[in-house]
Amino acid sequence: MSDRLSGIRTGTPRLWWTLAVVTVLCALPFYLDAFWLRIGLFSMAAAVGAVGLGLLSGTAGQLSLGHAFFLAVGAYGYVWLAGEPGPGLPTAVAAVLAVLLAGAAGGLFSPVAGRVRGVYLGVATLALVFLGHHVLLTADSVTGGFNGRSVPPLELGGFSFSADSELTVLGVPFGAEERLWYLGLALFALTWFTARGLLRGRPGRALVALRDSETAAAVMGVDVSRCRSAAFVVSSMYAGLAGVMIALSFRRVVPDYFGLVLSVDYLAMIVIGGLGSVAGATAGAVFVTALPLLMTRYADQLPLVAAPGTTGGTVGPTEAARYLYGAAIVLILLFAPDGLHGLVRRLRARLRRRSAPPPTAATSPTPSPAPAARTKEPTP
DSSP, X not given: OHHHHHHXXXXXXXXXXXXXXXXXXXXXXXXXXXXXXXXXXXXXXXXXXXXXXXXXXXXXXXXXXXXXXXXHHHHHHHHHHHSTTTTOOOHXXXXXXXXXXXXXXXXXXXHHHHHOOTHHHHHHHHHHHHHXXXXXXXXXXXXXXXXXXXXXXXXXXXXXXXXXXXXXXXXXXXXXXXXXXXXXXXXXXXXHHHHHHHHHSHHHHHHHHXXXXXXXXXXXXXXXXXXXXXXXXXXXXXXXXXXXXXXXXXXXXXXXXXSHHHHXXXXXXXXHHOTTOHHHHHHHHHHHHHHHHHHHHTGGGSTTBOOTTOOOSSBOHHHHHHHHHHHHXXXXXHHOTTHHHHHHHHHHHXXXXXXXXXXXXXXSOOOXXXXXXXXXXXXX
């Protein structure tokens, strides 16, 4: 009974914190301008993709450098399925099919993922990036070639997530950024809860056992090849969903965005945030995505950084941001190998120990009295 009451007392503050965070996130479109909302949209899309890569590389221990390929499959799959040269499907159906298409692409590659591991798997996935970039440049009828294609706005039940129709909520005009904000929150919440449920369940334990030792996992009854392939398919589906969100946020997709640099950025996200952690992947995605955008906006106020279109600084804001989170990766690997999530967890544990009340007299053990010294009585 006492354990149940302590569990309730522990879970109640967490519930209140969750409700407070959700309330703040839902209220932000009423107070922030379009620039900050775009940062949030790009960060939520990157977080979805980083969670998928974290499941593959952090939990299952499979190195992947081809995450940008599956992002491109999701983004271009949605654009083609919902666009004019393509079938012209309803945008909601096109978004779901684009996610499934990315999962199918991962399934086609899963036999390789089931047999190859380590650096060899990283090189194999790296080939996907170069192959995909070549296809995006040459398949003009589908991808639009070098110039890319515009993204059809998403519609759900007659409601459009674009600024074509006027919408005012509580006196605040809702454009495309405000509408996409709530869609991004819903999709990110879906990713958060499904990924955490996967990690806490039997599949997550199988992936962790596979990462620690394939031999031990096989002895415990884990189908190693099937588990590795399933992890690749699930990660590809998360990447496809992130690609759809990126396409809706940018409103135009171009091949040069989905290159090797994007795959390296996603690896940096999960390393900085913490391998194998959903919260860590989210924190790393926000850091890597928001930093270059913030440095671009405030470049004229930063030393040694050139504002866009000028030559007054030493490096551009994008290059400066890459230097900064490159240095962050080095510091994380040296001083906090488990990333920002592990660092925060250790700080919380230390604060909890400091705030714990000292043991009371009722609970502290009472020292037993020392035996009295025996004295020899003088003889008369």
